[in-house]
Amino acid sequence: MTANINATVADYTRDGFVFPITIMSEAKAREYRNQLETLEAKDSLEYPVKRCLRRYPNLVLPFVDEISRRPEITDIVAEILGPDLLVLDAPFFIKEANTPNFVSWHQDLHYWGLEGEQEVTAWVALSPATAQSGCMKFVAGSHTTQLEHRDTFEEENLLSRGQEIAVEVDESDAVDGVLKAGQMSLHHGRVIHGSNPNITNDRRIGIAIRYISTRTSQAPGGNMAAMLVRGEDRFGHFRSCRRPAGVMMPADLIYWDEIANARNSVMMGTS
Numbered sequence: 001m002t003a004n005i006n007a008t009v010a011d012y013t014r015d016g017f018v019f020p021i022t023i024m025s026e027a028k029a030r031e032y033r034n035q036l037e038t039l040e041a042k043d044s045l046e047y048p049v050k051r052c053l054r055r056y057p058n059l060v061l062p063f064v065d066e067i068s069r070r071p072e073i074t075d076i077v078a079e080i081l082g083p084d085l086l087v088l089d090a091p092f093f094i095k096e097a098n099t100p101n102f103v104s105w106h107q108d109l110h111y112w113g114l115e116g117e118q119e120v121t122a123w124v125a126l127s128p129a130t131a132q133s134g135c136m137k138f139v140a141g142s143h144t145t146q147l148e149h150r151d152t153f154e155e156e157n158l159l160s161r162g163q164e165i166a167v168e169v170d171e172s173d174a175v176d177g178v179l180k181a182g183q184m185s186l187h188h189g190r191v192i193h194g195s196n197p198n199i200t201n202d203r204r205i206g207i208a209i210r211y212i213s214t215r216t217s218q219a220p221g222g223n224m225a226a227m228l229v230r231g232e233d234r235f236g237h238f239r240s241c242r243r244p245a246g247v248m249m250p251a252d253l254i255y256w257d258e259i260a261n262a263r264n265s266v267m268m269g270t271s
């Protein structure tokens with residue numbers, strides 16, 4: 001492990017998050033953003049790009065699968081979780097320019113249907129994430145305690161159930177996770193985090209890649225699938241996802257529906 005990766009992992013272990021980590025050039029991030037926006041322009045009922053962005057876009061969009069396998073990300077994640085990595089999901093979190101959407105204070109592990117905490121989210125910025133555009137905010141050291149949550153189902157909340165921590169979070173305890181396009185943050189599923197609305201004239205675009213160790217198992221009743229992106233899976237706790245055959249291919253879209261529904265039922269607490 002290089003001294004740099006060593007320091008990154010030490011910060012992550014202490015605080016429950018670490019940023020910024022440059023994983024590609026701004027030009028490469030722009031290229032990915034262009035691919036995304038070309039596809040979004042074609043969104044329709046038969047070609048449901050926007051729906052697919054919120055769950056497992058890596059099953060239907062090869063460029064997302066490619067990002068999730070970039071060694072600049074997985075080599076660091078492997079230092080935290082070990083060499084065998086699955087991607088449980090890779091949802092886009094997009095806040096349009098000057099919109100009220102926000103993310104309430106929450107802890108991911110509260111509603112993910114996993115046993116244990118062998119997971120890390122790599123949040124990859126494809127446009128600048130700043131305090132003004134609604135970057136993520138983290139509370140350092142909060143990953144050691146699981147707190148009670150309540151569902152709000154607020155319309156402007158980007159979380160599926162509008163989950164929020166049931167106790168007051170002191171805003172002054174939080175750190176802004178400012179990122180340039182092409183950088184990422186890593187966060188632990190128990191660290192308290194959230195984000196404010198985007199008050200800039202540009203979109204804030206991030207992909208939250210949910211890495212888990214192949215050792216991680218599902219809570220009883222779970223039937224989720226995950227994509228092997230590094231090493232090998234010697235445990236088989238998750239159904240194994242297949243890689244996309246092309247961009248939004250009809251057979252992949254049928255497959256996507258089945259896989260996304262299994263995860264939705266866990267996330268919505270109906271499984």
Ligand SMILES: O=C(O)CCC(=O)C(=O)O
Pocket residue numbers: 093103108121123134135136193194195206208
């Ligand atoms: O993109 C955001 O603002 C929030 C993302 C988030 O909550 C997460 O990745 O767990």
